[in-house]
Amino acid sequence: MTHQLSQPADKTLYEQIADRIQRLIAEGTLQVGDRLPSVRKLHNQWSVSISTVLEAYRLLEDRGLIAARPQSGYYVRTALRAPGEPPQSCPLPKAHHVDTSLGFRVICSIRDSQTLRLGAAIPSMELLPIAALNRLTGQVLRQHQDLAHAYDVPPGCGALRHEVARRLMDAGCSVTPDEIVTTNGTFESVFLSLRAVTQPGDTVAIESPTYYGLLEALEILHLKALELPTHPRDGISLTDLEAVLKKGEIAACAIVSNFSNPLGTCMSDERKQQFVELLAQHEVPLIEDDIYGDVYFEGTRPKAMKAFDRDGLVLYCSSCSKTLSPGLRVGWAVAGRYQAKVEQLKWVINQTTAIAPQLTVAAFLSNGGYDRHLRQLRRAYQSQMLRMTQAICDYFPAETRVTRPNGGHVLWVDLPQDFDSLALYEQALQQHISIAPGSIFSPSGSYGNCFRLNAGLIWSDEIDQAMQKLGEMIRQQMASG
Ligand SMILES: Cc1ncc(COP(=O)(O)O)c(C=O)c1O
The missing domain is CATH 1.10.10.10 (Winged helix-like DNA-binding domain superfamily/Winged helix DNA-binding domain)
Incomplete structure (x- = not known):
């Protein structure tokens, strides 16, 4: 050596x-x-x-x-085998109305506390700084006895916006606190952004497969989805993006920019820049969901698409849900030229985000040891991801392909074309194991042979056994098919 x-x-x-x-x-x-x-x-x-x-x-x-x-x-102890990776997706070049009823059934099924949640993209509570956040909440309530109970108006808590602006420098963005609107999590940021830049009936270009919550937002806003071919490493095909932009058919594009869900994609800076410039040439806004940007495994924090935005056309959305607490419901949006519209929509829909959680997150970001916490969290996610990949090698059939993300905490498992992941989902649920069947990540119901796994949970014998059981169920189904 x-x-x-x-x-x-x-x-x-x-x-x-x-x-x-x-x-x-x-x-x-x-x-x-x-x-x-x-x-x-x-x-x-x-x-x-x-x-x-x-x-x-x-x-x-x-x-x-x-x-x-x-x-x-x-x-x-183990040979660190690397299974094959899924290829670039190849969705039908056609805009679809969205129906997420199946996805909602899957979401509801994980409410059962007896179920091991290997499908939902959630971190273990043990990995989050719950005790510190609770302590800070107490301090905040003592220090701001009236403020925490007062009405507020968008753009929301100044202390939080200040901390977010500071942190965004790591993502290559120079924005002032005035350019930030606080929200109830990334989901609301994405929802408000979509609403700000589209009209019902419009078409939005998306990754394929894509984040399930984005599909829910598109459905509720009566928007159509156009899936674009997406590679697990390189992201959306720029050639295909350019072709649809030239046809003038899309009102907006919406993607998860770093360690996407479910593919784990993180484009290079060069591609990010090309992506943003291509959309800008056609004056098409980009809704960027960067919820996983802080949980990278190698090097430095990847840049946000927003870092390449010269025209105010990128609406940046994120939150602390994957790093600090999903339950505090604290998120933010930097909406560029659509900021006034997003603020107005936020006001009309629910006025503001609760003040105490915003102050708590601001306090943690300013002096709670966020960087130290992130180092531990990244280490845990990376280890868990590796363990899960090794379990897939050990227990799943040799034909299995799986993504190799360099951050985040979800894996996308790809099985032979005729495999039925919805049947696997139903069968696994009987044994109190939940997975996320692939078709919920596509408006056209594609990816019935794939499923998503969550590596956000601390590795345990229970998870190892569940992976073994999943492997047996997959083999049985493939043998009987
Ligand atoms: C890509 C992506 N965006 C948004 C969300 C939801 O974020 P929040 O809980 O902050 O609303 C999730 C949660 O799984 C996600 O994976």
């Missing part, structure tokens, strides 16, 4: 060491059963402290890649 360690920003030394060893396992240089160098040897060879090596080995244990044997050292 060589000992030059690069210095990617935002990775600690022990994470760099763990990543380096993980690469050696992935390349097959280190194989199952191989003994890793002793802690002392690595300490000498790589000139790092003993505790740094131990931390790196602990991280690899968390990722399920190595195991300690008493009195003997650390050994490679």
Whole structure:
């Protein structure tokens, strides 16, 4: 092993060491059963402290890649196989009315607390800073006894908008607090943005497959959806986007820009810029949902599409739901030239977001150790994602393909064309396991052979067994088909 360690920003030394060893396992240089160098040897060879090596080995244990044997050292536990990736999607080039009744049935079925929620895109509560948020809520209520109970008007809590503006610099955006409107979560930001830029009957271009909640918003607003071919790594095909823009058929485009749901896509900066410029040439607004942008696994925070917006045509939407608390319902929108419209819609629909949760999130962002918390959260999501991918390799048939996102916490599983993931969903639910069947992510009901898995839950024997059961059910269905 060589000992030059690069210095990617935002990775600690022990994470760099763990990543380096993980690469050696992935390349097959280190194989199952191989003994890793002793802690002392690595300490000498790589000139790092003993505790740094131990931390790196602990991280690899968390990722399920190595195991300690008493009195003997650390050994490679698994071969880190990488299953095939799904190809670019190929949806029908036709605008669809949206019907989300099946999706809503799936959502309701996960209310049962006995069900292991492997479909919904939710984090484990244990990974969120609940105690700190509760403490801050108490402080906020004591400090702002009247304010927390008063009426307010959009754009919402100034302290929160200030913190969000500061954080958005990491995403390459320079916006002032005045340009931000606070909302009840990303969903509301997307809903208000869509409403601001479209009229009923309009067509909106979307990724395929796409975030299920976006389809719900399109349905309620009587908008049609035009699915565009989307690659799990490169995102929407720019050629196809250009072709529909030239036809002048779309009123807006709506995407999840970083570690999308369900594909996990994160476009390069270059493609993001081309994407934004293409839409700007045709004066078509872009609704950007960046809810997963802070949970990247490598390098630095990916840029938002908004960073390339020169014309005020990007309506940026996000929240703290995947990083701090989904239940506080605190989100925000930076709506560019549509800001006044979004503020008016927010006022008419529900006036403002509750003030106390906004103040709590503002306090956490300003002095709650958000960056430290994010480092732990990213580490957990990455480990869980890896464990889940390994379980897919171990338990699912060899034909299974799965995405390899570099952030977020969802995986998209792709099985042979005639596989029925809705039948798998029904069967798994009988055993108190929920998955998200692929067809709920498409207005045309495509992806019946796919499903989404949530890697946001802390890995446990229960999850491992559930993955094993899912693998058996998949094999049975494929054998009987
Ligand atoms: C891509 C995406 N956007 C928005 C949401 C909803 O966000 P919020 O809870 O902030 O409304 C989710 C939740 O799963 C999501 O995955």
